[in-house]
Amino acid sequence: MSVFTAAADQSLCAPLPVLGEDVRVPLVTGGEVTYAALDYAASAPALQRVWDDVAAYAPYYGSVHRGAGYLSQLSTDLFENSRATVAEFLGCRADDQVVFTRSTTDSLNLLAAVLPADCQVFVYETEHHASLLPWRDARVTYLNAPRTPAQAVESLERALADREPYGPVLVCVTGASNVTGELWPVKELAAAAHAHGARIVLDAAQLAPHHPVDIAELDVDWVAFSGHKLYAPFGSGVLAGRADWLREAEPYLAGGGASRKVARRADGGVDVEWHSTAARHEAGSPNVIGVYSIASACKALTEAGFENLVAREQALVAAVRAGLAEVPQVKVLSLFGDDAPRVGVISFVVEGWNSSHFAAALSAEYGIGVRDGLFCAHPLVRTLLGSDPEQVGECGAPEAEPGERSLNAIRVSFGAGTPEEHIERFVRAVKELVSEGAQWKYRTEGGRCVPDRGAAQL
Secondary structure, eight states, X not given: XXXXXGGXXXXXXXXXXBTTTTOEEEOTTSSEEEOEEOBTTTOXXXXXXXXXXXXXXXXXXXXXXXXXXXXXXXXXXXXXXHHHHHHHHTTOOTTOEEEEESSHHHHHHHHHHTOOTTOEEEEETTSOHHHHSSOTTSEEEEEOOOSSHHHHHHHHHHHHHTXXXXXXXXEEEESBOTXXXXXXXXXXXXXXXXXXXXXXXXXXXXXTTTXXXXXXXXXXXXXXXXXXXXXXXXXXXXXXXXXXXXXXXXXXXXXXXXXXXXXXXXXXXXXXXXXXXXXXXXXXXXXXXXXXXXXXXXXXXXXXXXHXXXXXXXXXXXXXXXXXXXXXXXXXXXXXXXXXXXXXXXXXXXXXXXXXXXXXXXXXXXXXXXXXXXXXXXXXXXXXXXXXXXXXXXXXXXXXXXTSXXXXXXXXXXXXXXXXXXXXXXXXXXXXXXXXXXXXXXXXXXXXXXXXXXXXXX
């Protein structure tokens, strides 16, 4: 019986076409199967629409902002129009800037680099390392993991009320957890931050691909996200929001493009006048194709009807959660509880299984790609697993042998391009592995659990 039977009366939109949807992979048990890409939270497959747009533009590629030739002017227009498209997608305010970066990590490190002197930063221990670690030159307060959305707001309000009474303040928070998929109360946190004179940056890496993000409606000061999670290929990201800190700080990178005027002084030195626009922090030749791919993805999601995509994804979430709930040995990880709204990101552990072993078996025996490890959110996963915060564990590199307990979890993630069959295959595979065990022997190699190719089938 289909795991979607309960939602049979719903008219769900079709998945968006993505690259690799017909790729077939070999099974260790023999034969091959269409690959089920269920690791969207790491990198989502590129939309076919995005790839087609990039391919159509590729013959016209030229250097931006620096050429009088037709292709250079065309590429410059495309680059700046992409900036406008992203601004519209994010609901940016009239005076906001959209800065193109390499990724969410790069975006948040850029923001960390432009913080005013004596800035205090408040960040929850539940954050991805991209938003947990960049604030090395600021006074940082790490807030404990809340267990309800209301508790998240309350703990932030208490921390801000007790802060040192001087200097600017920044709050950093995720929109959707990359471990549990749970939505955070961003609008309420923004209100709390602003009530105490603080600013707030939203890590939307896991939110923007699954849910509309509106800077003005959420009333956040900045938003950061990555193209490779938003169904776009290539290494590009976005930092969008208030211009003043960006305009007043030294450029993130010094070089061509960031500078307006450069002149030698009489004493032999150099005077530089930097741009006051987004170009101030976009030194060097930009990744035009990467930027265009983000803009193309923004258009594709908008034109497909984000509300329809959200409804379809919620049906997938419900199907996965219902299927896992039928397996007593499976524990789904959650901060806010079963009723918390979430995007298509679900992490779990299986009693009696090393997480790497389970993920390896899903891949080798069923052609399903998931993620195992600590998901670059070590403090959060350790909190959810109830382990000692100082216990050893590495992101994606478990040290336990197959069958041994590991300080890791399994993450399944999906989105706009996920077919129902992939979800059904995943649920079926979990049930079969738990009830019947793996069909093959596995060993640890280079920190990863892999099929033992020299072993006989079990």
